[in-house]
Amino acid sequence: MVSNARLMLLAIVAITCATGACAEAGTTAPAQSGVASWYGPGFHGRRTANGERFNTHALTAAHRSLPFGTQVRVTNKSNGRSVVVRINDRGPFVGGRVIDLSNASARAIGVSGVAKVSLARL
Secondary structure, eight states: OOOHHHHHHHHHHHHHHHTTHHHHTTOOOOOEEEEEEEOOTTTTTSBOTTSSBOOTTSSEEEOSSSOTTOEEEEEETTTOOEEEEEEEEOOOOSTTEEEEEOHHHHHHTTOSSEEEEEEEEO
8 A cells, every 4th residue: 555655755746847846956858759850941039939039040949839948859860960949930830840940950960851859859
């Protein structure tokens, strides 16, 4: 049988991780996997969803639901290369994709079109 103290400890850990404090303790949230693409040529200099100007040379990305400013490690599953990007825009708007990378972010992990990736929120 589980003691009340053990249940309380489990509840505290769950609440702490749900609020993002696990990342501060050196752990990461569960990874997400899917297809990444890149965007940029027609958007460079235009406003992103968070209001800043899009810079195709910066290590940024668009995600449908992660909060703006979130740091995400994106790993290309075909070559193991990874990059840490900052979420500053919304998208992708093409079905089946999980993240849109800036040109610099895509090049850093060897993506020239689309690629299977894993995401880990830091």
